[in-house]
Amino acid sequence: MKPAASSPRKLLLWDIDGTILHTGKAGEAALGRAMGKLHGIHRGLQGLEIAGRTDRWIVEQLLERDGKPNGAEEVARFLDVYVELLAEELPKRNGGLHPGVLGILEETHQDLNWFRPC
Secondary structure, eight states: OOOOTTSOOOOOOOOTBTTTEEOTTHHHHHHHHHHHHHHOOOOTTTTOOOTTOOHHHHHHHHHHHTTOOOSHHHHHHHHHHHHHHHHHHGGGSOOEEOTTHHHHHHHHHHOTTTOOOO
């Protein structure tokens, strides 16, 4: 049953890594490796506060920290490499969902007032 057209929409946002799942720092490793692969810099994420930040924000700050261009094209290129390296890093880690998350996601999915596919 669809909610009435006048029903207010609700938006549910999740910070994925650390909130609903843990990846064993696969993202941090992949970001550091991407910086090494693209720019030959191997400092990892030293000096950056990444908790709660988006990947795009982290990449922009990482490039800025090391004096590299951080415009849209550079960030997109970096993110492409990061995603490739993340696919390599994830299987090496002991990650998974935090307890209770699957139930929350299933319950939210069943409630049409919360979940509407885009």
